[in-house]
Amino acid sequence: MSDFNLHRPEGATHAKKIVGRGQGSGLGGTAGKGNKGQQSRSGGKTYPGFEGGQMPLYRRLAHRGFSNYPFKKEYQVVNLGAIEAKYQAGDTVDAVTLLKCGLVSKAGSPIKVLGSGELTKALTFVVDKVSASASEKIAKAGGKIESR
Numbered sequence: 638m639s640d641f642n643l644h645r646p647e648g649a650t651h652a653k654k655i656v657g658r659g660q661g662s663g664l665g666g667t668a669g670k671g672n673k674g675q676q677s678r679s680g681g682k683t684y685p686g687f688e689g690g691q692m693p694l695y696r697r698l699a700h701r702g703f704s705n706y707p708f709k710k711e712y713q714v715v716n717l718g719a720i721e722a723k724y725q726a727g728d729t730v731d732a733v734t735l736l737k738c739g740l741v742s743k744a745g746s747p748i749k750v751l752g753s754g755e756l757t758k759a760l761t762f763v764v765d766k767v768s769a770s771a772s773e774k775i776a777k778a779g780g781k782i783e784s785r
Contacts, residue, residue, distance in 0.1 A: 654669070656668035656669055710747060711746065711747075712746070712747050712748060712749040712765065712766060713741045713742070713743065713746050713747070713748050713749070714748075714749050714750075714751050715735060715740045715741060715748060715749070715750055715751070716750075716751050716752075716753040716754050717750065717751070717752055717753060717754040717755065717756045717771055717774055717775075718753055718754020718755065719740055719754065720740070720750070720754075720756065720760070721754060721755060721756050721757065721758065723738040723740065724738075724758065724760055725758070726758040726759055726760070727758075727759065727760070727761075728758075728760055728761070729760070729761045729762075729763060730750075730760050730761065730762045730763065730764065731762075731763040731764065731785070732744055732748055732763075732764070732785075735748060747765035747766070748764045748765050748766075749764065749765060749766040749767070749768065750762060750764055750766070750767045750768065750771045750775075751768050751770075751771055752768050752769075752770030752771035752772075752773070752774055755774070756774045756775060756777075756778045756780070757778055758778060758780070759778055759779035759780045760775070760778070760780040761780060761781055761782075761783065762775060762780065762781070762782045762783065763783045763784075763785050764782075764785055765785050767782050
């Protein structure tokens with residue numbers, strides 16, 4: 638047998654079901670839907686959460702209060718150690734250059750710099766947030782932080 642003899646596994650393909658074409662087809666008469674009832678009718682479906690006429694769970698439970706979840710801000714985090722490896726002294730660290738270096742994946746999302754790792758180069762940071770430990774290390778290295 639060759640490595641290039643590709644084929645589908647047994648049972649992966651099925652013949653198309655052709656329903657309602659007489660008793661000899663095996664799916665005639667009721668077309669495989671059984672006898673009577675809502676599920677056998679055309680358009681006979683229920684909505685998600687339907688509990689057979691019982692008051693559904695989503696209506697039995699009280700929905701009160703406020704959640705900030707839809708409005709939360711998710712920051713892309715970058716550590717100083719990664720910035721140290723990718724940038725030269727005097728460079729500007731902003732969303733565009735971080736994206737080019739591959740340190741962030743989305744251009745539009747806010748960016749936060751964290752203080753893990755060492756920084757020896759004087760860099761200018763134009764980002765949304767900088768942690769306290771990172772700002773301390775940036776100042777020690779002679780860099781500066783500008784708000785975005």
